[in-house]
Amino acid sequence: MATSDENAHGSADGGGPRTDLKLVALLETIKRRGRVWEDLAAQYGVTNPDPPWKVALDATCDLLAGDSLVLPTARVVPGSCALPGVQRRAEEDDLSATIYADVPFPERQLLALAHSMIKHGLLDEEELARRVKLVHERLNSA
Amino acid sequence: MSNKPHEHKPAPMVDEVSDFEALEIAVRELAIEKGLFSAEDHRRWTEYVHSLGPLPAARLVAKAWLDPDYKKLAVTDGVKASLAVGVDWINSPPTGFGTPSDYCNLRVLEDTPKLKHVVVCTLCSCYPRPILGQSPEWYRTPNYRRRLVRWPRQVLAEFGLQLPPDVEIRVADSNQKTRYMVLPVRPAGTEGWTEDQLAAIVTRDCLIGVAMPKPGVTTNIKRPVHPAVHPIHHDH
């Protein structure tokens, strides 16, 4: 069976909603202003390849996926998991190729997660912006 | 000149809070407050994920090289063989039945001089985390996932691995519940080595299949992620 160039890549392409690529203002601000681990580690001479929050991020992604990684989005029982793994990864791929393409990993994964959660109504952008500010203040108030 | 022997320099630390660090915390806190998951679950998962790394897989390979019976077990029952290197696919994850992205079906793919395996997950970068730790970034990119299945020799060449045509390169695409790791061929020059010495040369890249173990090589390639030469067409 001849495979055209369109289908030449190995990913599954059956159905599924398109990723919403409209920019999220809060995330654009963070993207523009935030200091990535690559730079921070270099500046402070820290050799860890990953930022300290990477593991927590992965745990969040796992927990949101619940038992969904194998189920297609439409088959996931609503409420059984917040953000199916296949869907989150497909959106992360799309976002990483487009609006977050110039952000290094794992900052890119984090932005993509926040983006997906906002677009799917799991988080509210305003509320998230307020909480980011609060967290900053809390962590800097030592 | 003050000469303070044994002066202990504290390990360098990043001394500022980045926006990304704050974002991760904010996302997590709100998710917990909205009941998407519990703080307790998150703590346990973080501890679990934190505990994972490639050393058990390297030791599995070293053990297999030294013990033909263990090698046979590894190839026929990866989950059972994992127990010998301290990895319990079923019981040690926080769920008690495997994790949602890793499941409990490890298959150990045995290379021979005429057969080289290399692993990918084209769909979303599934990876044998419980025994190999977190996947490297390049493994997760569409660049790798989409190109390896179709142009494996080109991609392997980018990793510095070129094999003659009479060697079968077998790409294993872990698109369902099985997770793969590679059991490479034991290299020459390792005669009489201990399990520790052998494990040290079985790098993560060797376990994925993009590198072959060599005496003296104990680190992974720092591979810059290139944009795909062959274009990736998005699904429209």
Add this chain to the structure above:
Amino acid sequence: MSKSQHDRTHHAKKATRKGDPQCFKGEAGPAKFKVGDRVRIKDLPDIFYTRCQIYTRGATGTVVALVYESPAPEDEAWDNTDKPEWFYSVKFRQKDLWPEYHDVYANDTLETEFSERWLEKA
């Protein structure tokens, strides 16, 4: 209790200390194919996300292992009970997957898994 809560508890009870896919062992009934069978990958319509890659559709390969039993990820929405299927590991010659794959590397292969519904005898 909502259905979703019920489903999650059910899976946990079924799978705890057994593992997934081990917990579905014995539920798929007799396997349609055996090791060594030549099988063709059906091009079933994709309504949702599927885990059967497009690049394998229509290709013919050889069953190399019956790997486990499990619910198929693409169960129709109206199935009330997940009916597990046999999953097979199928090996293809790369030349049979990609039209331009070099004859020089005719030995190269690719192995991946399919649930039974995706396979027909070749």
